[in-house]
Amino acid sequence: MTSSQRPSLTRFKPLCSRAGRVNRTEIQSMIDELRGYVALYPKRRDYAWHPGVPQNRKSLARATQRLRHLKRAIKTAPFEVNRRGNRVDRSFRETGSYEFAHKLPAQGFQQYPTDQDAVWFGVWVNLAERKVFTFAEGDCIVVLCPTQASFIKEMEHLKSCYGPPPAFMWALDRNGTVTRHIESAPIVELLEAA
Numbered sequence: 001m002t003s004s005q006r007p008s009l010t011r012f013k014p015l016c017s018r019a020g021r022v023n024r025t026e027i028q029s030m031i032d033e034l035r036g037y038v039a040l041y042p043k044r045r046d047y048a049w050h051p052g053v054p055q056n057r058k059s060l061a062r063a064t065q066r067l068r069h070l071k072r073a074i075k076t077a078p079f080e081v082n083r084r085g086n087r088v089d090r091s092f093r094e095t096g097s098y099e100f101a102h103k104l105p106a107q108g109f110q111q112y113p114t115d116q117d118a119v120w121f122g123v124w125v126n127l128a129e130r131k132v133f134t135f136a137e138g139d140c141i142v143v144l145c146p147t148q149a150s151f152i153k154e155m156e157h158l159k160s161c162y163g164p165p166p167a168f169m170w171a172l173d174r175n176g177t178v179t180r181h182i183e184s185a186p187i188v189e190l191l192e193a194a
Contacts, residue, residue: 022073023080025090031070038063084153087144097122097135109133113183114162123158132158 037052041060047053054060080088096119101111109124109131111117124133130145132154145151167180 022077024074024077025080025088027070027074027077028090031067031074034063034067034070038067082143084157085150086146086154089142089144091140092138093140094138096120100124100133100135104133112158112162113165113168115166116162123162125155125158 033052037054038060040047040050040053041063044053044055048055054063080090082088097117098119100122104111104124107126108128109126112123112125112132114121114123117123120137122135124135125131126133130148130151132143132145134141134143143154145154165182167182169181171179171181173179
């Protein structure tokens with residue numbers, strides 16, 4: 001076989017024909033699903049009814065090859081982009097929002113006040129790096145905004161989702177009017193300016 005007939009080892013072979021259309025989040029969900037199927041292989045007799053669980057060595061080899069294929073494809077897959085043009089990174093972490101409430105302020109994040117703040121939910125915003133971090137029942141979502149205009153759009157979206165920041169104190173005057181006191185923070189000022 002001459003060198004012209006030999007296949008080139010330096011030529012890039014596409015790993016996934018759909019890699020251009022599938023973003024990292026979708027590939028990661030495929031990887032997680034396939035890992036679950038491969039993990040069930042030793043117990044395949046108990047899960048014969050479950051679709052996708054490898055039933056023999058050949059199907060296990062095919063599943064592990066597909067898993068390797070997807071792990072390589074995720075490195076070159078495009079990032080997920082939301083409607084406002086911002087990059088979205090998703091992950092999962094089994095913890096509560098109190099851990100983030102202690103760690104994120106050291107990285108420049110401020111908590112975005114919502115009515116729904118609890119141990120299972122929280123939103124933090126980093127004004128300097130234009131990042132929005134949302135934690136909801138273990139799902140961690142980081143939105144990275146490339147420009148200040150897209151960051152303001154993301155903040156307007158937060159305001160439309162969670163409403164105006166809740167008051168930390170209500171005061172009832174003698175004439176019966178109610179005064180809401182909202183914490184002054186750069187996030188609140190940015191929202192009021194938008």
